[in-house]
Amino acid sequence: MRAVVVSRLGGPDVLQVVEQPVPEPGPGEVRIRVAAASVNFADVKARYGNYHHAGAPPFVPGLDLAGTVDAVGEGVTGLAVGQRVMAFPKGGAYSEYAVAPAVLAYPVPDGVDLETAAALATVGVTAYELLTKVARLQPGETVLVHAAAGGVGTVALQLAKILGAGQVIGTVGSDEKAEHARRYGADVVINYSAGGFADAVLAATDGRGADVILDAVGGPAFADNLRCLARFGRLVVYGNAAGAYGQVDTAELHSTCRSVLGYSMGTTRRFRPEALRASAERVLELVATGRLQVPVCGRYPLERAAEAHTVMENRGTLGKVLLVMA
Incomplete structure (x- = not known):
């Protein structure tokens, strides 16, 4: 499969497309054929080595994605091969296939396309958690x-x-x-x-x-x-x-x-992953019913990941930027 890796810490030019083995899901995990991955400012920080829990190069960046389950690990319930999901992967999201803990994979409702789901994941769940659980608006x-x-x-x-x-x-x-x-x-x-x-x-x-x-x-x-x-x-x-x-x-x-x-979304995913499900399901519902919109201002293939990062780093975005696996 093709994946984008951070070959060394630095500017957008350190992003390279490489061939990697397709990962296998372990117990409690699902493998997802990725349709789109979101580009977040945290990915830019990780590329410079400034995001917590980011790995040492080379690593695949990316916090969130949407796609179709194509393999299920032992002990997984509630998810099946062929199901469309929004997910936070165990490794990076900038790849054609990714493995995610089942607890961090959420079924995408009918009427919500996978690009919208990918755009929604981090920003939607984060915003909902901030306003409801943290700020108690x-x-x-x-x-x-x-x-x-x-x-x-x-x-x-x-x-x-x-x-x-x-x-x-x-x-x-x-x-x-x-x-x-x-x-x-x-x-x-x-x-x-x-x-x-x-x-x-x-x-x-x-x-x-x-x-x-x-x-x-x-x-x-x-x-x-x-x-x-x-x-x-x-x-x-x-x-x-x-x-x-x-x-x-x-x-x-x-x-x-x-x-x-x-x-911190990263800390919550790591230590309390089960706590995110209610927020994820709620924002997906709001998108499905048309009450919430997630505008996408740019779509880039994997080979143009450096360009996507440049736009993000220069604060040139209005909404979300995606990497698409067409």
């Missing part, structure tokens, strides 16, 4: 979504509305991305390229601030997040795209009843 609350035109951001805007948010605010880095954020549910969009965002959030909320903030940026944004976080608000940190970490003065937390919370 309540009806009527204000939600601030950073990187609102990206994969998680685009889905989080929509889910916040579906879950009853009273106001949804998104931050973006360009006018084009601002239009995208509005299209997918943002009531207020802040273009941070023209300056900071905290004052604009406070102005949009009559000085209250946001009840829930979803932040995968980190770095300098952290202090501004705290500045515009409402009393009893929850700041959820689920990444550090800026490459730096923020600092918190605990006195700012207890006196205002505010919380700073962390979430």
Whole structure:
């Protein structure tokens, strides 16, 4: 089979297509003939050696995929050969075949195509987990979504509305991305390229601030997040795209009843994989019924994986990027 490997740590040029043996599923696993794999910013970080649990080169990158089960390991129930699934594989997703733990493979409903399922996996489950389990969003609350035109951001805007948010605010880095954020549910969009965002959030909320903030940026944004976080608000940190970490003065937390919370999809997959099923099934249902959309802005064959990574790394995406195995 063909697979993309990170031959050494570095830029997009380190991605190479190689021939590898087709993997065999072990007990509790299924083998999937991959239709499409999602490209996530975590894949870019892994290519540089900056993503937790990433292997040493050479390794196959990719967190999620969708395809058809073509072999079932011992002890697997509820999944059968020929079944369409969305999955988080044991190894990388950038390959024609992949093995996934059955606990991390979810049947794709009729009416949802496999490319959409591949695009949904990481961003949909992450956004739903952030808003429901971590931030515990309540009806009527204000939600601030950073990187609102990206994969998680685009889905989080929509889910916040579906879950009853009273106001949804998104931050973006360009006018084009601002239009995208509005299209997918943002009531207020802040273009941070023209300056900071905290004052604009406070102005949009009559000085209250946001009840829930979803932040995968980190770095300098952290202090501004705290500045515009409402009393009893929850700041959820689920990444550090800026490459730096923020600092918190605990006195700012207890006196205002505010919380700073962390979430990692990778850690959850590793230590509590069974906890993701309800979220995965819910977002698949929302897509199947047309309430949730996952826009795909680019489709690339395996041979153009470096190009897909370049677009992702340059923040040139509006929605999701896929590798397709046509």
